[in-house]
Amino acid sequence: MVDNIKVVENVKNSRPAKEWLREIVDKVYAEAWEAKEKGELIGWSSSKFPAEIAETLGLKICYPENQAAAISAKHGGQRMCEYAESMGYDNDICGYARISLAYAAGAKCDEKSMPQPDFLLCCNNICNCMTKWYENIARMHNIPLIMIDVPYNNTSEASEENIKYIRSQFDDAIEELEKISGRKFDERKFEEVCSNANRTAKAWLKACSYCKYVPSPLSGFDLFNHMAVVVTARCRRESSEAFEALTKEYEESVKNGTSTWRYDENYRIMFEGIPCWPELRSLFTPLKQYGINTTAVVYAPAFGFVYDNMNEMIKAYCKAPNSVCIETGVEWRESICRENKVDGVLVHYNRSCKPWSGYMPEMERRFRNDLGVGVVGFDGDQADPRNFSNAQYITRVQGLFEIMEVKRKIKDEKN
Amino acid sequence: MSDIFTMGIDIGSTASKCIILKNGQDIKAKSKINAGTGTSGPDRVINSVLNASNLNLNNISFIMATGYGRNTLQIAHAEMSELSCHAYGAHFQFHSARTVIDIGGQDAKVLRLDENGMLVNFVMNDKCAAGTGRFLDVMARVLEVNIEDLEDLSAKSKRDITISSTCTVFAESEVISQLASNADKCDIIRGIHHSVASRVGALARRIGLKEDIVMTGGVAQNKGVLSALEGELNYKIHTFELAQYTGAVGAALFAYKRVIKNS
Numbered sequence: 213m214v215d216n217i218k219v220v221e222n223v224k225n226s227r228p229a230k231e232w233l234r235e236i237v238d239k240v241y242a243e244a245w246e247a248k249e250k251g252e253l254i255g256w257s258s259s260k261f262p263a264e265i266a267e268t269l270g271l272k273i274c275y276p277e278n279q280a281a282a283i284s285a286k287h288g289g290q291r292m293c294e295y296a297e298s299m300g301y302d303n304d305i306c307g308y309a310r311i312s313l314a315y316a317a318g319a320k321c322d323e324k325s326m327p328q329p330d331f332l333l334c335c336n337n338i339c340n341c342m343t344k345w346y347e348n349i350a351r352m353h354n355i356p357l358i359m360i361d362v363p364y365n366n367t368s369e370a371s372e373e374n375i376k377y378i379r380s381q382f383d384d385a386i387e388e389l390e391k392i393s394g395r396k397f398d399e400r401k402f403e404e405v406c407s408n409a410n411r412t413a414k415a416w417l418k419a420c421s422y423c424k425y426v427p428s429p430l431s432g433f434d435l436f437n438h439m440a441v442v443v444t445a446r447c448r449r450e451s452s453e454a455f456e457a458l459t460k461e462y463e464e465s466v467k468n469g470t471s472t473w474r475y476d477e478n479y480r481i482m483f484e485g486i487p488c489w490p491e492l493r494s495l496f497t498p499l500k501q502y503g504i505n506t507t508a509v510v511y512a513p514a515f516g517f518v519y520d521n522m523n524e525m526i527k528a529y530c531k532a533p534n535s536v537c538i539e540t541g542v543e544w545r546e547s548i549c550r551e552n553k554v555d556g557v558l559v560h561y562n563r564s565c566k567p568w569s570g571y572m573p574e575m576e577r578r579f580r581n582d583l584g585v586g587v588v589g590f591d592g593d594q595a596d597p598r599n600f601s602n603a604q605y606i607t608r609v610q611g612l613f614e615i616m617e618v619k620r621k622i623k624d625e626k627n
Numbered sequence: 628m629s630d631i632f633t634m635g636i637d638i639g640s641t642a643s644k645c646i647i648l649k650n651g652q653d654i655k656a657k658s659k660i661n662a663g664t665g666t667s668g669p670d671r672v673i674n675s676v677l678n679a680s681n682l683n684l685n686n687i688s689f690i691m692a693t694g695y696g697r698n699t700l701q702i703a704h705a706e707m708s709e710l711s712c713h714a715y716g717a718h719f720q721f722h723s724a725r726t727v728i729d730i731g732g733q734d735a736k737v738l739r740l741d742e743n744g745m746l747v748n749f750v751m752n753d754k755c756a757a758g759t760g761r762f763l764d765v766m767a768r769v770l771e772v773n774i775e776d777l778e779d780l781s782a783k784s785k786r787d788i789t790i791s792s793t794c795t796v797f798a799e800s801e802v803i804s805q806l807a808s809n810a811d812k813c814d815i816i817r818g819i820h821h822s823v824a825s826r827v828g829a830l831a832r833r834i835g836l837k838e839d840i841v842m843t844g845g846v847a848q849n850k851g852v853l854s855a856l857e858g859e860l861n862y863k864i865h866t867f868e869l870a871q872y873t874g875a876v877g878a879a880l881f882a883y884k885r886v887i888k889n890s
Contacts, residue, residue: 561753573833580748591753601754603695604734610708611749618745 229458230434233441236451240274240444241326247272248327253393256349257333258342259443259515260532261360262525264409265385266333267447268402269395273333274326275444279315280308282440284489284595288323293596295319307564307595309345316349331355331392333385337362337532339567356392358385362530368540370530378526405447406525410518412446415455417516422462423507423552428480429465431473432506433496435513436487442515476503479616482549483509484575485560485568490597491605498609504616508552510545534567541571542578549583555616556586558609563591563599586615631886634676634687635716635878636669637709638696641732641760642845643668645676646875647687651883656680657872663732664696673702691882693874695733707881709874710738711746716877717841718744720867725837728827728856728864729873730846732760737831750834756795758826760846765795766819769802770812777816781851784817793826817851824855831860841865843873 248254255266259277266273283289289311296310297303299317303310315321316328334346334357343359350357360381363374370378386397419438422429438458445451465471481499483506488495499506510533517528533541549557557579561569576587590608593599630649637644640663647655658675662668677683684690684702692703693712700706709731717727718740727738735758739748756762767774788810792798798819805815823846831840840862846852847870857864869876 577835586748588749599754604751604754607695607708607710608751611710611746614708614711615746615748618741618747622741 229454229461230438232454232457233438236445236448236454237278237440241324244272244274244327253330254327255331255333256329256346258335258338258346260338260529261333261335262382262385262529263447264402264405264525265382265389265397267405267409268397269389269393271389271393271395273444274329276312276315277308277338278440278443279324279326280311280595281489282324283311283315283321284597285492286323287490287597288321289490289595290597292319292321293598303596304563306339306341306345307593309341311595312345313348313352316352329353329355331389332357333360334358335360335362335529337529337535339534339565341567356388358388360385362532362535365530365536365540367537368543370527374530375523375526378530379522382522382526406519408449408452409447411452412442412448412455413516413518415452415459416442416446417513417518419455419458419462420509420513420516421551422459422466425466426480426553427469427471427477428473428505428507428552429462429471431471432483432509432512433487433492434472435509436492436511439512439515442512446515446517473505475500475505477505478503479555479613480505480507480553481556481558481612482506482545482552482554483558483560484545484572485562486511486565486594488560488562488592488597488600489594491592491600491602494600494602494605498606502609502613504556504609504613506558508548508554510548513548534565538571538574542575542582545575546579546582549579549585554583554585555619556588556612557583558612559587559589561589561591563593564595584619586612586619588612588615631883632680632682632687633879633882633886634673634690635712635875635880635882636673636690636692636700636703637694637712637872637874637878638669638692638700639663639694639709639732639874640696641764642871643672643694643696644872644875645672646872646879647676647680647682648876648879648883651880651887654869654876655682657869657875659871664694664699669696669700688886689882691878691885693878704882705885707878710736710749712874712877712881713843714738714740714746714877715744715880716873716875717843719876719880720869720873721839721841721865723839724841724865726831726834726840727873728831728840728842729844730758730760730823730827730842730852731844732764735759735827735830737827737834739834739837748834750830752826752830755793757793757798758823758830760844762795762798762823763819763846763849763852765799766802766816769799770806770815772812772816777820778849778851780813781816781820781849783813784811786811786814788814788818790815790818790822793822798822817855820849820851820855821859823852824859828856828859836860836862838862839865841867843870845871847871 292311292314295314519525656676656679692700692706697706
């Protein structure tokens with residue numbers, strides 16, 4: 213038995229971390245299917261619902277946002293969106309929501325399947341569209357919906373009143389899930405789960421931090437791929453181990469001067485927003501052509517929740533890109549830009565995510581003034597390829613490149 | 628020392644414009660063909676400037692392509708975005724320009740340039756034809772007038788009509804309803820100009836206006852749009868004779884810089 217464990221460890225240690233990470237996500241879905249077949253209850257959860265609660269109760273959870281991203285990346289997004297539109301959902305609604313509603317309604321989907329839900333866990337810290345999206349699924353399947361309302365933070369820190377308000381909802385969610393599952397919430401188990409979640413978050417944030425090196429040992433687009441684990445399996449010990457393995461790889465790369473970005477790194481940019489999953493190749497191509505590495509992203513580290521106690525945990529869940537005030541948002545992004553030494557910012561005006569895109573013109577203005585870097589926006593969509601124009605994107609990236617060239621020339625002349 | 632000739636070609640969505648520049652200063656030849664990328668327009672416009680200047684391709688030291696079809700021209704030595712080319716071309720023709728408003732066939736853009744004509748910031752329209760040359764083309768067709776006549780007809784307007792839809796298709800329906808209710812074509816045209824100005828004005832305000840402001844692109848020839856935009860922004864907006872060639876001029880200038888840098 214001991215020998216077997218050693219063999220497993222050795223296998224884990226000898227393969228690339230990205231394979232390990234991919235397997236963890238596959239396992240989340242495989243275990244959910246297995247549980248469903250055994251007659252266990254399956255939950256669907258928004259990505260920033262406190263996963264620690266369901267994990268403590270040993271419930272199997274699937275993540276519609278992750279599923280929608282995977283379907284979109286495999287080019288099933290448009291078909292699923294059109295299915296939802298034929299049901300009457302407007303094409304102005306978030307693409308993830310449309311895909312998820314279509315799937316919940318039974319649309320065939322070979323790109324990424326998961327068992328249908330028996331209960332729903334929704335937290336609106338990530339966006340308010342989530343509320344109606346989950347309410348619709350709850351009605352469609354006639355299943356319970358546990359909702360945690362996180363008020364928008366007008367101040368940089370969540371107020372004590374808000375923390376109390378959210379705490380009461382956490383308690384209520386635990387009580388409701390105890391009733392649904394027939395299981396008792398074990399505080400000791402909860403502590404262990406939180407400890408795993410923190411270890412995962414710390415390892416994840418550390419992995420993200422390697423973008424600060426020049427040249428960077430990775431591309432921010434790698435983080436978009438790896439973040440599936442922090443979304444779907446952040447409470448698992450294995451996830452923290454896989455991310456720790458990833459950081460070791462990055463550390464080695466820094467020492468050896470290697471990188472997963474196999475092109476020139478003439479310029480470094482921050483990619484703002486959720487990527488256009490159906491168009492990853494299109495996003496990548498002109499960046500590669502001009503030697504522009506994405507060394508800062510906003511979306512991926514936004515899932516690194518680090519806390520020491522329940523109040524801090526609540527505060528951590530209050531901090532999502534769409535639930536913090538603009539000053540906090542600017543400060544956060546500008547520190548990412550400074551740490552990762554970016555020359556420019558590429559902003560995705562995402563048709564699917566109006567809350568995120570709505571404040572970007574002001575953020576753009578702040579980035580230009582405070583950081584003195586080139587900032588360019590393009591129109592696209594996280595899931596619906598009909599909202600992306602490759603020719604427009606290429607022109608905007610080329611424009612950003614030309615602005616960065618001018619700025620560098622001016623800087624060089626001054627020096 | 629012999630003269631250096633460079634060529635700038637702006638291959639747009641609806642027209643191809645070409646310039647031959649002598650020693651980075653004098654426009655030796657210019658031509659415009661109303662056929663853009665994917666058509667015979669680029670070849671024809673190149674032949675046209677070569678004929679007009681009595682030069683052949685061997686005399687051209689560097690060809691710089693720009694515009695929507697910039698990547699399709701085989702004989703180009705390099706390509707640059709229309710953003711930088713418009714900025715530099717505008718600076719060449721109007722030295723004090725710091726903001727450029729360009730309305731092209733399928734896009735509208737507002738550029739901020741530094742004192743050397745280099746692009747430092749820009750904003751473009753989203754995936755929508757409103758506020759572009761195509762919007763005006765569609766409206767001219769519905770109104771059964773030539774695009775070139777829009778300016779004169781608009782000047783005859785006596786009554787304000789608002790075309791409020793920002794979507795080209797819905798604005799077209801709005802124009803049709805106005806026609807059906809016997810509204811004067813001149814008034815409708817002025818309303819259309821204001822609709823374009825409102826849309827482009829919003830883009831311009833987003834980037835922040837810095838004088839002098841110039842307007843380039845084919846639509847700059849339409850004084851109806853120009854004055855509507857001045858009213859919208861409350862700024863004097865300048866234009867110049869070769870406004871529609873601005874991208875090609877900028878490309879030819881960048882071509883000249885490359886020749887000098889490489890020599």
